[in-house]
Amino acid sequence: MATATRSVHEVCVAAKAASHLLARAERAVKDASLRDLADRLEASAGEILDANAADVEAGREEGLTEALIDRLTLTEARVAEMAKGVREIAELEDPVGEIAEDWTLPNGLRVQKQRAPLGVVGIVYEARPNVTIDAAALCLKSGNAVVLRGSSAAETSNGVLAALVGASLAQAGLPEASVSLLSGGGREQLGELATQEGLVDLIIPRGGEGLKMALKAVAKVPVMYAAAGNCHVYVHEDADLEMAARIAYNAKVQRPGVCNAAETLLVHESVAAELLPGLLDELRSAGVELVGDERVREHPGAAPVGEATEEDWVTEYHGLKMAVGVVDSLEQAIEHVNRHGTGHSDAIVTASDEAAEEFTDSVDSAAVYVNASTRFTDGYEFGMGAEIGNSTQKLHARGPIGLRELTSTKYVVRGSGQIRE
């Protein structure tokens, strides 16, 4: 692990050189390095927590919000989770060299579309020090060199974690510059990293809208953005209403602060009377503040429901609030979702295959659900083993960004002397 007294450019040059070696590293070597890292994390838990306590103390002195302090704070349990996560990544299939497609042309040429590392991945993130480990492990496993750019608030914690990664790389005989940590350089440093064209192949931001906007303003290298999640649950006229209530409640309440939680409930007019009173009561009992359109507010048994403004329909609340609307048709629901949503995760509850198909074909989102909670959009839940975020872009990766999404492909074409006539 190279920590930077060097310039961002120098760090990226070294990372690029390391990436060429890493691209050819055997799976066993990468996995050995990861398992060694997990052991080191456990053995060094005391040292990690001491460093983290220093960051937290400094953060409190600087007046960080409690939410930020929470994200910054490591505990014994969180360190144990990091180690467990790294061991799980070691168990995953190596995507490098996987043959995605394989065919033979009439002229005898065999064409294979083979997964290959991207090269150098930049990860820019905010307070959470565990991202240092998650990102290093995912990039290493997928054969990419990584340049980590954490927040200055987590500098001491990240430094200790980075040193452990460095020791594990050395132990396995992998290049030191496979994982580099930049720190303390502010927005200027972000701009430098985001303009290393030809050296940095991809940047993934993990943080709030402010970080994403800052990156968007300066980036010249490709960036994979994870947009906000304004997710919807639509209850169709033929839905099993017990199921519908369960799904809507789960999508809103089970963990309201995350991007795959639902913000809007849409209900077909013909089932509103039966569904709404009980479901809205349940949501209120769970502490959910409800706002609704006129038809919801005027519904007998729906009250008390506040007025939903245009702003409400496009807002990711990150908390216990939900906007509720009544629609006349499936088409109207689809139109609402496509107009107001963020293309993250949207669900329909219906008994009809035809309605389900119209919804899944028409809703322009990364994940579209039939009769299930939106909360499943996640690399672990999807069985991809791990993720480094959730893309709502349409190019390259849409949905959870796992190991495969951290690779590119190349065509490998084998012949016996074929030429173009």
Place this chain on the structure above:
Amino acid sequence: MATATRSVHEVCVAAKAASHLLARAERAVKDASLRDLADRLEASAGEILDANAADVEAGREEGLTEALIDRLTLTEARVAEMAKGVREIAELEDPVGEIAEDWTLPNGLRVQKQRAPLGVVGIVYEARPNVTIDAAALCLKSGNAVVLRGSSAAETSNGVLAALVGASLAQAGLPEASVSLLSGGGREQLGELATQEGLVDLIIPRGGEGLKMALKAVAKVPVMYAAAGNCHVYVHEDADLEMAARIAYNAKVQRPGVCNAAETLLVHESVAAELLPGLLDELRSAGVELVGDERVREHPGAAPVGEATEEDWVTEYHGLKMAVGVVDSLEQAIEHVNRHGTGHSDAIVTASDEAAEEFTDSVDSAAVYVNASTRFTDGYEFGMGAEIGNSTQKLHARGPIGLRELTSTKYVVRGSGQIRE
């Protein structure tokens, strides 16, 4: 086909609305529209050629270069080719709705990764009017609305072609705004198109470096760039030298102006004496100007070979010139290719599986060849049926951009009431 007296923004709004309908269009309807377009192209050949003659005459008056005039000029044969190309696209499988992956989770959720159109694709191009038809056909088949931004030099030709596309859309009952043509708006218009975030999902430039640079300076929406092709042929120590000579000659001479033609020949030191004199003579006989490193120039029998400058190793000649170098090892060849190449297409000629694998794993290019000419990197040659360019980016599409590469994916998840615990 909507031609624009409206603003770029209005055109893109209409295209977005059309894209939602097009995303659900049946294959048979799209194919019927394409076949109708092919018929119309043939039936209207006279009208097309008249319009084109007006563009060509205006171009000559404005002093366009002969190369530009050549690209601008349509002939009966070129119109027939356009029609044939459109019919071929109608025959291709519809990528929309294809299931790329399909699995069931332990909780019973069925996850399908399904191909879906991108939405609205912008194609910006230069003189060639046939791009109007190729791009419209590929985008229509892949369920995308397209906004075409051609060059003012081809305005009359493009207008006639656009009207034929519009008639074929109407004939099949597809939305008029599925294909729109912008024209005559200059660089400002390009900037407007490239900043329609949320409306335009992808722009693909088809043209020279100037166009790409202009786009890069202003684009806020995703762009897929096709970089230049500085391609290499490396002859390893154990190569069949007759095969090596045939491949190197073909890669350079068969069509030197295209991006998958080779610019550099690298030869292992141990076969240079046997290979170079004959091969270099053949190349010279075909009119190839040769430049080389010191070891080539001093080689008995190689002369006359000019001096290769640093500039030569990184240049795509687009013509009958080739740089030749001698290397001591496979590693040195790989290092040369990765340092000087553009990541397009590079070949090794070798009898050894081990050397081939080291080359294909290590060379960081879209297409890597073993014992075949680099000239095969092409959507038609690869059996993908058609292409709209060749990507040397690592994200989304690397290599030929065919129908699949014009799609995104979405996860469609079907359950029976599953919620997160």
